[in-house]
Amino acid sequence: MQDGAVHPGASPSPLPEKVSVTLIVNGIERRFSVLPWVSLLDALRDHLDLTGTKKGCDHGQCGACTVLVDGRRINSCLTLAVMRDGAHVTTIEGLAANGALDPLQQAFIDHDAFQCGYCTPGQICSGVGLIAEGRAKTADEIREFMSGNICRCGAYPNIVSAIQQAMGAKP
């Protein structure tokens, strides 16, 4: 779903125009123009050069693209950049503040909560969203409310421990 990745055989007339979009990404206002079908994920990666957010499935099935929009975790592959005009977006690049890692980033390191690391930006953004929601408390609840993030390396137990640490709960 890149710019110009038009399906063959589709009749392209009249060709849609680019739309101007403003996002506040990691606290910085970013203005850019995109075609209507550019997902928020592609806008972040291809237009704003924020490649920390990953594309796994592009269909809402893996969670690698998880970012926080206005403080809520969502799959950036299933929303259009044009629909998010004016929104505050936080990506993995924006979690560290004043040179200090977010407590969940540190907890992922402490608990070795990854192998290849491909799912990790999505896991961490999702975990930050989960902690902000304040609903999941027990390990069962953390597992359930993190189920939208698949880890092919199977780092799940360590991810749960990391989230527990960041929540201030006893591991």
Place this chain on the structure above:
Amino acid sequence: MIPFQYTKASDVADAVRLIAANGGAKFIAGGTNLLDLMKDNVERPTTLIDISRLPLNSVEETASGGLRIGALVPNADLAWHPLIEKRYPLLSSAILAGASQQLRNMASTGGNLLQRTRCAYFYDTATPCNKRQPGSGCSAVNGVNRGHAILGASTSCIATHPSDMCVALAALDATVHVTGAKGARAIPFADFHRLPGDTPHIDTNLAPDEIITAIEVPAKGFATHYSYLKIRDRMSYAFALVSVAAALEIKNGTIEEARLALGGVAHKPWRDAGAEAALRGQPAEDASFARAADLLLRDARPQAHNDFKVDLARRAIIRTLTQAAHGTPQSQSNKTIQ
């Protein structure tokens, strides 16, 4: 993805005007189903009308003691709304059994009703599918049909409706409020989704130029005796093979009112008036539940690959009614089935 024009609706009247003027247009709310299908070239709208910022995002008390839920209330917010958790915990539970928290944060109440089947052939444009392309045939009838319908199917289509939330809304006797070029109307939940018949490309009785504005749930919330049990191939983040919403009113051990709705078994959330009637006036115990299950499944016709669904549904019905009767609803995070 095909190219399309993008426009924002300024209010409900504007949305209706825009959709009525453009046969190739579609509304977009959360986008979680529509964009998914557009990426696979299954849905091909020429214009997207963005309704996501219309002010249809509140939950309000109705004069008759129910709640009116705006069509754009996100699934996550609805599940955790204090009035829903307190008075309609069945609805809350069913929503939390579906998708993931990220998706529930995006998905809207109205969009959830209109999500399309997850039949793999529907998604695969290289195969015939009457729902995607009327008249082309149904690949599932003689294909891989483990996940397909066992009730109410036709020779044209054996797909199931994938929603969890809708199963609870069916059990609760919700009403769908819509507005179109000809004005507003209210559709009882049971009449909203359709059986496939020979027109499986038409999922619902919503007219093409109508917008869902709200879902209303009546006063009766069954907050004491309810349960939502979802059986799937993995513990979370998977669609139902079979799901059951059960809601009871019990007085001195006798069932006074019963609601039973099934997901994953038909083209719409499945209710059976006969099975519910058979529960009323009966003791809240296994034998009554088993009789209702047998009644509900009396006309079940499994496909080549899903014989197992009939027995699974029977057991799930009995288990869910038992959980409801005992006041021990299924937890959606600890998946042990008590």
